[in-house]
Amino acid sequence: MDVSDLIKKGESETLEFKRELNDSVYKTLSAFANTDGGILLLGVGDDGNIYGFSGDLDSLARSIRHNLGINPSIKAEEIGGKKVIIIEVSKSPVPISFRGRYYKRVGAQTVEMGWEDLQRFFLQKSGVTWDSLPSSATLKDLDEETIRKFVHMARNRLPYINENEDVESILDKLGLLEDGKITNAALLLFGKEPQRYYIQAKVRIGRFKDPITIIDDKEIGGNLFTQVEEAMRIIMGHIGVRYEFEGGLRRKEVWDYPLDALREAIINALIHRDYTDPSNVQIKIFDDFIWIWNPGKLPEGISLEDLKKEMHPSKLRNPKIAQVFYYAGLIERWGTGTFKIVRLCLESGLPEPEFREEAGGFVVLLRKDIYTEEHLRKLGLSERQIKAVLYVKEKGSITNKEYQELFKVSRQTATRDLSELVKLGIFERVEKGRYKLKTHHESNMSQP
Structure with missing residues (x-):
């Protein structure tokens, strides 16, 4: 594609125009390298007018290499007697900074990364997961009763852990210790009060009559096991149940939504959420549907349609947390949770659940039978x-x-x-x- 075609497209997440060489050029190139790559047209104004660039290409290449440590593709094209420089940057496997600061693309804008962005960014680039990092908490911050209860729940999948062995040994066998320190996963799973260290590790539940009328509002803290059980208790208090009789006097509870699907959706939100994001997991209960949102979009390479398949690749943001939930028998196999939610709803005669990426996070939307x-x-x-x-x-x-x-x-x-x-x-x-x-x-x- 030539320069004229690029200018017609206009600026975007992967295309930027710069009239002259200045610091904003290096910031944009850093952002392209840290996001999904992109093309910068040097000598073109924001309005798409061509002003030209009179500098030397070799000097420009040396300057970019000196300031950013990268070697992008640099070409020149002449339009109407004026030279436009096409600088094409690929996505970098390592973080690229300009004068000690890191940038990213958000739409057609270049923005500096905040602390949460940087933490998430460096974790992604290093391949280390947040839940495996050592926590500043200590063994004293963990609830031994919760750990013992978990070991009992996991006895079928973890027969090599003795219910009577000491807590440190149990955590070590679970891979929840790093150099003698408890990991973030250990704190969230078994902590007495994890929110002392990570205030965002909560679930917020609201009962809404309409988008602006709140009937009830609750905030759930504690460890992740507590959050699952408490969230289920609150939701069950706001949805309907009827009773059907199966053969004789045997009574069966029929809830507005299959409880196993709700539990799976809540666990899914807690396991896959981005804990570097300051937001809480949010659940909104309306008359006809339940909306469950967790911060953090889908991992790269996983599509919304993949989630409806019985088997799809499992890319875990928090593998340590997911592993413990699996051992406890609270999830079946990695990569099957969303399919299970779909299956349970359809088997109950409900609409197929919806999966969305929304507001920087992931949504599971469960609908009640609307034909009542x-x-x-x-x-x-x-x-x-x-x-x-x-x-x-x-x-x-x-x-x-x-x-x-x-x-x-x-x-x-x-x-x-x-x-x-x-x-x-x-x-x-x-x-x-x-x-x-x-x-x-x-x-x-x-x-x-």
Whole structure:
């Protein structure tokens, strides 16, 4: 692609224009190297006008090498008698600084990395995970009872750990000690009060009537095991349960959402969250859906569609924490949690869960069955239409003729009622004049 084509594209995360050589050029090149690479056009203004560059290319290359320690591709192209320099930088495997400061690209902007950014950045570049780093806490900050309880839970997967051996030996066998110091994973998993050291290691739960009306608000601290159990307790207090009888007098609880899917989503948020981010895990409970967000986007190479597959690569941000949850029997295998959430919801007749990257983090959105009598009545449906929806839920489809016979109405009335249901996004017309429920992810009823 030539310079004219690049200028037409405009500045972006990987393309920048600079009128003249100054410090901002080196900052941008540092940012490109630290993010995803990019191209800088030297001699072009922010407005896309060409001003040209009169400097020497060899001197420019030496200056970049001296200031940044990199050797980018440098080419010149003449447009209208003016020379434009094309500097192309690849993503660097090591951090690149300019005068002791590190930069990154955020959209079309070059910004200096803050402390949290730097910590995360250096961990990524070094291959070391945050949860394996030694903590400033000590063994005294750990709760022995929680450790003993874990060992009991893990007895089938960790038969070589004796329930009576000392705490330090148990942690050592779990790989949670580094040079005699407890790791961040040990503190979060077994700490008496991990938030003394990492205030962000909390779960925030809110019950919302609508996006701005909060009915209840709770903050959960303690270790990760406590956070899972307490989060489940609070959520169960805000969702519905009904009872069905299975053969005789045996009673079965049926919750609005499968509890195992909720537990899996909470554990997923705690295991995969970015603990260098100052945000909490957040859970929002609405009438018709539950939104679970954790800081930290998906690892590179994992797509949102991959998460719905039974097997996909497992790239763990916090492998030490994940390993302990696996030993405790709280997760099955790495890389299967999101598929399990999907399977459990579909088996319960609920919409397929949604996975998103949102606000610098990852979202699991679980929806309640929207085709309930209560919800349909809120939409202003007639009694006939409500009964028709419930009929299709049970039978799978309905025709115009069946609608006429069920409700003793004319063809014209049946056509009008069914057309309204199609317009609302509840029904869709399929072959041979049949109507079926529109899938939840397509229906306009299912938007939050």
